[in-house]
Amino acid sequence: MEASARYPSVFVVEGPPRDVPFVPPVPRSQKTRQYGQLFLGMLVLLALAGLAIQAYFLIRFRKELDQATAQRGAEASHDRLIQDHKPHxxxxxxxxxxxxxxxxxxxxxxxxxxxxxxxxxxxxxxxxxxxxxxxxxxxxxxxxxxxxxxxxxxxxxxxxxxxxxxxxxxxxxxxxxxxxxxxxxxxxxxxxxxxxxxxxxxxxxxxxxxxxxxxxxxxxxxxxxxxxxxxxxx
CATH class of the missing domain: 2.60.120.40 (Jelly Rolls)
Incomplete structure (x- = not known):
């Protein structure tokens, strides 16, 4: 009787494979390098901002200087015209x-x-x-x-x-x-x-x-x- 007993078939079902990337741990030296690059980037941005501000004030100063020079030049030209001119x-x-x-x-x-x-x-x-x-x-x-x-x-x-x-x-x-x-x-x-x-x-x-x-x-x-x-x- 035992010999005639049947056991149920066993099926093993495997799930679909999952593509889980393997991320290796970041070495401490690489992290330090990233922080250093970020810090250098901030310094570059600050330097560029300083240059932009300096350029603005230089342009403004040059504009005021040109205006003053033009006024003095006009007055000097008028002075020379008056001194050199007698009505003919x-x-x-x-x-x-x-x-x-x-x-x-x-x-x-x-x-x-x-x-x-x-x-x-x-x-x-x-x-x-x-x-x-x-x-x-x-x-x-x-x-x-x-x-x-x-x-x-x-x-x-x-x-x-x-x-x-x-x-x-x-x-x-x-x-x-x-x-x-x-x-x-x-x-x-x-x-x-x-x-x-x-x-x-x-x-x-x-x-x-x-x-x-x-x-x-x-x-x-x-x-x-x-x-x-x-x-x-x-």
């Missing part, structure tokens, strides 16, 4: 240089109109004013050099010095401002500034143009290139 045509014109600059009661600057590079052609001069003889369009310009040697010892009356060119006409009772510049006053202890004004205006016969500075005691003359005033018909 019959058109009216005048160029006046700095004088003692004593105020006439209303801060109007007085000028030298007969000596040096100064001249008058078909125009009149009286008490700081250029008087038009021939109607037309005129190019008017004025430069003043302002200076104070010790601003810390000064009781400042205002924070700005005003430089203006005015016109006076028989047809209107009040003076007419034509050109204006406002210069920060005593921004440094030893303070010096230049102010340059220029523009084109219509002048009729007997109309006058003149220059005023609010703090007349700050105006410096020295020579014919520091402070001047003039006009010519265009």
């Amino acid at each position: 045509s019959e058109k009216p014109g005048a160029h006046l240089t700095g004088a003692s600059f004593t105020a006439t009661g209303n801060d109007t600057l007085q000028w030298e109109y007969r000596h040096g590079v100064s001249f008058l052609q078909e125009m009149d001069y009286k008490e700081g004013s250029l008087i038009c003889r021939k109607p037309g369009h005129y190019y008017i310009y004025s430069k003043v050099t302002l200076e104070h040697a010790s601003c810390s010892a000064v009781q400042q009356k205002s924070t700005f010095v005003t430089h203006r060119v005015y016109k006076r006409t028989p047809r209107y009772p009040k003076e007419i401002p034509l050109l204006t510049s406002m210069i920060p006053y005593c921004s440094t202890d030893v303070w010096r500034k230049n102010s340059f004004l220029a523009g084109t205006v219509q002048l009729e016969e007997k109309e006058e143009v003149y220059v005023k500075v609010s703090e007349i005691q700050l105006v410096r003359v020295k020579d014919g290139t520091w402070t001047y005033f003039g006009t010519f018909m265009i």
Whole structure:
């Protein structure tokens, strides 16, 4: 009876093979190398950021320097033009240089109109004013050099010095401002500034143009290139 007994068949079922990669442990020296590379990368980024900031300030400084150089170059070119030029045509014109600059009661600057590079052609001069003889369009310009040697010892009356060119006409009772510049006053202890004004205006016969500075005691003359005033018909 035992010999006739049957046993159930045994089947072994294997599951699908799994591709599990084998990751070897990272050696300590390799980890240290990775940290070192990360640290070096951060240093490179910081260096690049520093270079970018430095480049920004250099570009900004160069822009400001170019602007200042262009302004000084324009003034120097204008100075050379005035010194080298005497009118060869019959058109009216005048160029006046700095004088003692004593105020006439209303801060109007007085000028030298007969000596040096100064001249008058078909125009009149009286008490700081250029008087038009021939109607037309005129190019008017004025430069003043302002200076104070010790601003810390000064009781400042205002924070700005005003430089203006005015016109006076028989047809209107009040003076007419034509050109204006406002210069920060005593921004440094030893303070010096230049102010340059220029523009084109219509002048009729007997109309006058003149220059005023609010703090007349700050105006410096020295020579014919520091402070001047003039006009010519265009």
